[in-house]
Amino acid sequence: KAGTAVKPGETELARQLEYIRAIRAENDAFAAENGRKKKFYSLAMGCQMNAHDSEKLEGMLDEMGFDRTDEETEADFIIYNTCCVRENAEQKVYGKLGWLKHYKETKNPDAVIALCGCMMQQETVLQTLRQKYRHVDIVFGTFNLYKLPELVATRMESGETVYDIWQEQREVVEDLPAIRHFPYKASVNIMFGCNNFCSYCIVPYVRGRERSRTPEDILAEVRRLAADGVKEVMLLGQNVNSYGKNLETPVSFAELLRMVNEVEGIERIRFMTSHPKDLSDELIQAMADCDKVCKYLHLPVQSGSDEILRRMNRHYTKESYMELVRKARAAMPDITLSTDIIVGFPGETEEDFQETLDVIRKSRYSTAFTFIYSKRTGTPAATMENQVPEDVIKDRFDRMLNILNPIVHEVHEEQLGKVMTVFAEEASKQDKTVLTGRADNNMLVHFKGTEDLIGQMVPVKITENKTFYLIGERM
Ligand code: SAH
Ligand code: SF4
Ligand code: F3S
Numbered sequence: 001k002a003g004t005a006v007k008p009g010e011t012e013l014a015r016q017l018e019y020i021r022a023i024r025a026e027n028d029a030f031a032a033e034n035g036r037k038k039k040f041y042s043l044a045m046g047c048q049m050n051a052h053d054s055e056k057l058e059g060m061l062d063e064m065g066f067d068r069t070d071e072e073t074e075a076d077f078i079i080y081n082t083c084c085v086r087e088n089a090e091q092k093v094y095g096k097l098g099w100l101k102h103y104k105e106t107k108n109p110d111a112v113i114a115l116c117g118c119m120m121q122q123e124t125v126l127q128t129l130r131q132k133y134r135h136v137d138i139v140f141g142t143f144n145l146y147k148l149p150e151l152v153a154t155r156m157e158s159g160e161t162v163y164d165i166w167q168e169q170r171e172v173v174e175d176l177p178a179i180r181h182f183p184y185k186a187s188v189n190i191m192f193g194c195n196n197f198c199s200y201c202i203v204p205y206v207r208g209r210e211r212s213r214t215p216e217d218i219l220a221e222v223r224r225l226a227a228d229g230v231k232e233v234m235l236l237g238q239n240v241n242s243y244g245k246n247l248e249t250p251v252s253f254a255e256l257l258r259m260v261n262e263v264e265g266i267e268r269i270r271f272m273t274s275h276p277k278d279l280s281d282e283l284i285q286a287m288a289d290c291d292k293v294c295k296y297l298h299l300p301v302q303s304g305s306d307e308i309l310r311r312m313n314r315h316y317t318k319e320s321y322m323e324l325v326r327k328a329r330a331a332m333p334d335i336t337l338s339t340d341i342i343v344g345f346p347g348e349t350e351e352d353f354q355e356t357l358d359v360i361r362k363s364r365y366s367t368a369f370t371f372i373y374s375k376r377t378g379t380p381a382a383t384m385e386n387q388v389p390e391d392v393i394k395d396r397f398d399r400m401l402n403i404l405n406p407i408v409h410e411v412h413e414e415q416l417g418k419v420m421t422v423f424a425e426e427a428s429k430q431d432k433t434v435l436t437g438r439a440d441n442n443m444l445v446h447f448k449g450t451e452d453l454i455g456q457m458v459p460v461k462i463t464e465n466k467t468f469y470l471i472g473e474r475m
Helices: 010-034 048-063 087-106 123-132 145-158 203-207 215-227 253-261 281-289 306-311 318-331 350-363 390-413
Strands: 039-044 077-082 112-117 138-140 162-164 185-189 232-236 268-272 296-298 336-343 367-372 419-427 434-439 444-448 457-465 470-474
Touching (some): 010 048, 039 048, 048 112, 048 145, 145 162, 185 215, 215 232, 215 253, 281 318, 318 350, 336 350, 350 390, 390 457, 444 457
Parallel strands (some): 039 077, 077 112, 112 138, 138 162, 185 232, 232 268, 296 336
Antiparallel strands (some): 434 444, 457 470
């Protein structure tokens, strides 16, 4: 049935584990001969989906007997998990490939370069790689990440560049080895792909149609994570509000949240992203009822203009969006909101832009991710008339930040004097005596503390406002 999660490809997993063993044997032999293990460098660009996918890639590389390094200049295996949501993400990859060519020529001719992720799902990118970047060794996309071991083995045997790009999901392989970036918090995919086709967005073309995992698979993973010490889970999907609609036994996202809320050991639940068109009263109620669900909602508005929203294919209006904000605040008075905004969508007028500013003023976001519209070939917006000139966009973008940042500052200022429970995540890179973590409402908090507090919920009194984060003292 279309849209239904395929049952775990257990035989496929077993095949890949065979490749992992074979590569490990070779890597161990290399280590014995050279007195050092081969090292991998892994970079995830783009969104949390990619970050989470890279955790799986890194888990597989670790099992293959590579050591992880943060120094790209000493790596034997380099893998970039790419993003193509905006043009600058792609330019970054080409820039790095130029550097890598030099690296292979001068420092490490045996280094293996692998590219994967969203950008690789585009035919034009593959052509460019084939023509201009022949020093790349392995190329694969978003649907066959689990095949990394097989692709590495094929590259080792053939000595030639391996291309393996699929146009759709054929098999879902669960239970891949993974290395979590944080010991105490984890991401969990609840669905893959996107069906919304917002007219500016390339994601549906490179991530395929929406597929939900079953609640059983999700809960089993969450329980395993809890048993492994994880306290906070982030449920991931491009539009979590349409979760479960196509499952054989349909389940709503609100119902899923309630189930995850019951998992013992899990103390906090976050999720992203919520599309305003599908945000139900049922979900707001579930958020309010579930003690572990953080009172924080990322609700991308994109634009405040009804006409732009219509041409973006977003299926809501400024008024219906503001109604959701009101409902969420009525049900959870302390909730914080964040959003995504695009400036300079084709045809955006000054009046349209003023509507966006109005939404910013009324919604009082604690954070906003703001983007300059980027033309993506193949999307409907790319061929729309009236593309907005660059200088007009830049000017609007600056004016938007001048409205937005004072609001962000004020929303943080309101927290002064409060005692918040902060989930201590890591020591600050600049100062090891300072810990950083997030409050329930997703605000970033820095406070003095020792590293043994990492992974704990710490009561912190907020003493200072730094606009984009807070400073506090341990109680
Ligand atoms: N599924 C999520 C967003 C994923 S992409 C959602 O619908 O909210 C993250 C953000 O990138 C989007 O919310 C949008 O603001 C931005 N974005 C996507 N395509 C873009 C483009 N072509 N130009 C500029 N920003 C874009
Ligand atoms: Fe892109 Fe829209 Fe899908 Fe989000 S919901 S990934 S913006 S198409
Ligand atoms: Fe994410 Fe970028 Fe792909 S935003 S889904 S990594 S195109």
